[in-house]
Amino acid sequence: MRINILYLTLGSLFILGCSAIQNGVDKKLPNSVEISSAIKEYQKLKRDKNIQINAPSEAFSAGKIYSLLESERDLKKANHLAYLLKSQINVAKLTAKEKFLSDRLIELEKKIAQKKIEEKDRELHTIKEEQNRLISRDKELDNIDATMTPKGIKFTINDRFFEKNRSKLLIISIRVIDKIVDFLKSHPDKNVVIESYSDDSGTSSYNLDFSLRRANSVAKMLVAQGIDKNRIKIKAMGEANPLFPNNSEENRSKNRRVEIYVVD
């Protein structure tokens, strides 16, 4: 009898002791700042369509933790679950943000690729234009003819055979120079007069100097091709004798020229 009472007492104590510790005595959901703020945040999360769409599995996990929290009566455990719930809510929020950023990144990469294609197209177009320009210039060069004038046979080197606003001849001018050189070599008794002109955009002294530099440039090329320098005479004309009124860039360009006369 005494032993039975002893077992009964022990059993009761065990049950009382453990349930008091593990399950809590209060049957209501325990309350703390942590718990109530986690619950509020979860309610918000449930209403957030963006998160429901872009982070569904994370939102679902938060829901599972919330269910556990709802049925928990022990304050410590409930606080712990509230911590886990908040953490999971933040994971869900960040996952939705990550999805948004990932989509944005893809969209930007597409746009950049598109822009690069457009850029390449523009470059290609420019190259084609340049190619066409060179082809038409080639045709022009092939058609260069010497013209007879009272001063003698005249060859003209236009502004476009020089670097822009400089006296340096472009490689392409070699074909005009070659024609003149061929002619002079086959007529060793003839001499050359180089008359160089500018437009009127600078001061007179600048224009004179500019035309002199271009004339010298042509003379150097002729000498380099084997023409005796004693056969060459240079005249820097500055802005004199414009072919056209200097009232547009196109006309000014036409006025900037070097005329080469083959004389007796």
Added chain:
Amino acid sequence: MILFLRILLFLVFVSGCATKSLPKSDISNAKMAIAQSDNKIVRTYAKKELQKLKQKYKKLDTLIKEKRYKEAKFLAQEIQADSMLLQKKASVIEFEKKVKTKENILLDINETKLQEEDL
């Protein structure tokens, strides 16, 4: 007899309630979570938080040594949650940087195009 009864009561109480055994799976999950967090992206964008997480893991070790298994279990679960959050944070920061870089590239391209059109 009374002394025996008191000892027995104490043993029953202790063995019944001192939670209880080592939470092996939570601990190993926490360990795995720490290993996953210790990556290049997290080290680059969330170094301080990673240090804090490692401190928590040290605390977990102490709790285990002291056989405070219930607290250890909670802490191990917190470590897993923190680790997941940390990795997400770092990943979002990395994405933000990538997006910013691409936005700047696009801006540069557009500005260059406008300048070319002006010319």
